[in-house]
Amino acid sequence: MNGLTGAYVPGHSLLHRLPAGAKLLGLAASCTALLLLRSPVAPAVAAALVALLFVVSGVGAAAAWAQLRPIRWFAAGLFAMQVLFVDLPTAVSSTARVVLTVALAGLVTLTTRTSVMMACLERCLSPARWVGLDPFRLSLLLSLTIRSVAVIAGLAVRVREAQRARGVEWSMRAFAVPLVVSALRHADALGEALSARGLDD
Numbered sequence: 001m002n003g004l005t006g007a008y009v010p011g012h013s014l015l016h017r018l019p020a021g022a023k024l025l026g027l028a029a030s031c032t033a034l035l036l037l038r039s040p041v042a043p044a045v046a047a048a049l050v051a052l053l054f055v056v057s058g059v060g061a062a063a064a065w066a067q068l069r070p071i072r073w074f075a076a077g078l079f080a081m082q083v084l085f086v087d088l089p090t091a092v093s094s095t096a097r098v099v100l101t102v103a104l105a106g107l108v109t110l111t112t113r114t115s116v117m118m119a120c121l122e123r124c125l126s127p128a129r130w131v132g133l134d135p136f137r138l139s140l141l142l143s144l145t146i147r148s149v150a151v152i153a154g155l156a157v158r159v160r161e162a163q164r165a166r167g168v169e170w171s172m173r174a175f176a177v178p179l180v181v182s183a184l185r186h187a188d189a190l191g192e193a194l195s196a197r198g199l200d201d
Contacts, residue, residue, distance in 0.1 A: 007109045007150065009059040015111040016057070020120035023108045030104050034097045040089055043096035050103050059110045067106025068099065070153030075099050109146075118143055144190070155182045 010016075015023070034046060054064045075095055082091030109117075121139035128135050159178045160169075168174040 007106075007147075008113050009057075009063050009110045011058050011111065013057045013111065015053065015107070018111075020112050020116045021124075023112060024120065027104055027108050031101050034100055040093070043093050043100070046100050047096060050100050050107075053107055054103075057107060057111050059107070063110055064103070064106075067110070068103060070150070070157070071099070071102055114143060151186055152179075152183060155179055155186070158182075 018026075034042075037046070075098060078098060079091050079095040082094050086094075118136075118139045121142055122135045125133075125135040125138045128138055156175075156179055159175055159182065162178065163169045163171065163174050166174070
């Protein structure tokens, strides 16, 4: 099942060895702290801590950048909008919260095997059996949904690069059509992979 994601980076760091449940709780606590901290120096301190966590994890700069690259233009747009409607410190703080939250979520993904994450989610969702739902299928659905965001972002990057090579960078049609076709092809391949594992009903 790990092949469906491709995001995990093997390693033996402390973060790799932590249980998936502890990492998810830490992620929730960190994101809550990012929202609650109002100090003007909080974003800088948080950014330094997140960078330290990436160094400790040993996942590498390329893997770390791959987590943030898909949202770079969104972050730039968010910062520009915030500057227009509020003050500069608030714009920096708000944008930093979004970027750091994505970075922390990416770090959890990079240091946790999908099978381990799914097992953890399945345990957390086990009460769903009381209302007739299958925890395994729910955890699989969540995992595929999260993974699909990264897949579509990667497809969009490749389509944009192809647009630049063809000299039609500003054509919305040249962007939307290949992206939709690629997404449908990925959905077909994913469906076949799930069917091969007996998950077609």
